[in-house]
Amino acid sequence: MHETVTRTIKDSIVVGVERQGDTYFDYGMEELENLTRALDLNPVASLTQKLQTPNQATYLGSGKVTELSRLIASFDVDLVIFNDELTPSQIRNLEKELEVTVYDRTMLILDIFGERAKTNEAQLQVEIARLKYLLPRLVGMRASLSRQGGSGSGLANRGAGETKLELDRRKIESRISALEKELEVVVERRQTQRQKRKTEGIPVVALVGYTNAGKSSLLNAFVTEKQEKKVFEKDMLFATLDTSVRRVEMQKNMPFLLADTVGFVSKLPTHLVKAFRSTLEEAREADLLLHVVDYSSSYYKEMMRTTENTLKELEIDQPLLSVYNKMDRVEAREWSTEKDEIFLSAKTGEGLDRLVESIQANVFTHYIKKALHIPYEDSKAFAYVNEHTHILEQLEEDTGWYVETMMHKKHASLVTQYEK
Ligand SMILES: Nc1nc2c(ncn2[C@@H]2O[C@H](COP(=O)(O)OP(=O)(O)OP(=O)(O)O)[C@@H](O)[C@H]2O)c(=O)[nH]1
Ligand SMILES: [Mg+2]
Known part of the structure; x- marks a missing residue:
């Protein structure tokens, strides 16, 4: 499915500025190292500085830049990666002073996305974000964003007047405008599909959350019986960039659609968030969001906060259930009994039944429970109920069938005469 990109591993140094009161700084740096590794760049050293705000000209203070310069020499690296999005002039100044390639967090994420994008839609979105990032940075940029192909042709002629x-x-x-037009066509097609589904009245549940939390694995846990319906899941950052929608029918005649979406990470580049807005429409219009959390990570709270902030930024505020995943890797942690919190393992399937119950309680609001008594003569009505509703209990009594069932409102009027 996803071919691996062969690359030589390259050493790098990661650098961050810790602002006053930033309690998530360590987590942010660890995240940066993971992002770095995702591109086969090996962080051999890390340099941090506490500052009120990053230095306007060089991100770090001048003494720290000298320190970094020494570190570069002693580790003999030619790549430094910064934990924030740098301004064009910061990049320019740093590259000049350090004589190495300067990468920032945004470039890193854009490159990862560029590599993972497989469908036309994802490729268009990443390319647009990349070009928009590039535009104000055309002058004097040493690092090439175009190394995974794509256009980016402007970079080849840097500094030529x-x-x-x-x-x-x-x-x-x-x-950019040509790509945006192209993307619009794809987005419209998706909208038409969504509209069509809406008229069918099947509820939509969307999986959202931090990258690598197990969203795709959870979707796959729902479609175990059908190999061809499975989506790509892997222990890597941003394995999924596209929204896949699957029809799930855990209980007869109560189908819902389950949508897998792109994962989040903190400080997701603004251009990228904008570009992926359309992919996340699925979540915006869902009846229920499942916020999948890697509960085995010691940073799960920070990851949850990141997801919540990103959803806010995207103005997605659908009803939400928190799904604490990877319980098979968690030993002694308290199991909450809050009703909007579910603990499970997508891998072992443990806890999945509780999730199904919760989904049902939350999205099948247009379903009603009915107790019916259908006389044996009207076997047609009985067949109808069997075909269209979710039967909870069924008894054969003297004069007919006693049926307790969950049915869609639209079917209810047809059997009112048999209601008990
Ligand atoms: N032990 C354990 N591993 C899990 C569980 N669920 C998922 N994983 C693993 O976690 C890794 C990431 O899973 P994915 O389903 O690809 O995660 P995702 O949230 O879709 O990630 P992105 O698409 O990158 O946003 C894979 O290696 C999975 O096998 C679980 O319940 N237990
Ligand atoms: Mg995924």
Whole structure:
């Protein structure tokens, strides 16, 4: 499915500025190292500095830059990765002073997304985000964002004079609008599909959460019986970039649609969030969100906060259930009994039944419970109930069938005469 990219592992140094009161700084740095490894870049050293705000010209203070320079020499690396999105001039100044390639968090994430994007829609979204990031940074950038192909042609001619630069800029701008038009067509097609589904009245449940939390695995746990319905799951950051929707029918005649979505990470680049807005429409219009959490991570709270903030940024505020996953890897942790919290393991399937119950309680609000007495003469009505409703209990009595069933409102009127 996803071919592996062969790359030589390259050493790097990661650098971060800890702002006052940033309690999540350590987590952010660990996250940065994971992102770095996701591109086969090996963080051999880490340098941090406490500052009120990053230095405008060089991100770090001047003394720290000298320290970094020494560190670069002693580890003999030619790549430094910064924990924030740098301004064009910060990149320029740092590259000049350090004589190495300077990467920032945004570039890193864009590169990972660029590598993982497989469908036309994802590729378009990443490319747009990449070009928008690139546009103000055309001058004097050493690192090439175009190393995984794509366009980015402007970079090849860096620093070749103002006229050339202006030309590159215009080229990129027109490429962005061409790509945006192309994306619009794809988005419209998706909207039509969603609209069609809406009219069918099947509820939609969307999986959201931090990258690698187990969203795709959970979707797969629901479609165990059908191999061809499975989606890609892997222990890697951003394994999923596209929304996949599957029809799930855990209980007869009570189907719902389950949508897998792109995972989040903190400080997700704004351009990328914007570009992926359409992919996340599925979540925006869902009847219920399942916030999947890797409960085995010691940073699960930070990851939850990241997801909550990203959802807020995307203005997605559907009803939400927290799903604490990977319980098979958790030893002594308290099991909450809150009703909007579910603990399970997508891997072993343990706890999945409780999730199904909760989904049902939350999304099948247009279903009603009915007790019916259908005389044996009306076997047609009985067949109808069997075919369209979810039977909870069924008894054969003297004069007919006694049936307790959950049915969609639209079916209810047809059997009112047999209601008990
Ligand atoms: N032990 C254990 N591992 C799990 C469980 N659920 C998922 N995993 C593993 O976690 C890794 C990530 O799973 P995915 O389902 O790809 O995660 P995701 O949330 O879809 O990640 P992205 O698509 O990157 O956002 C895989 O290696 C899974 O096998 C679980 O319940 N227990
Ligand atoms: Mg996934």
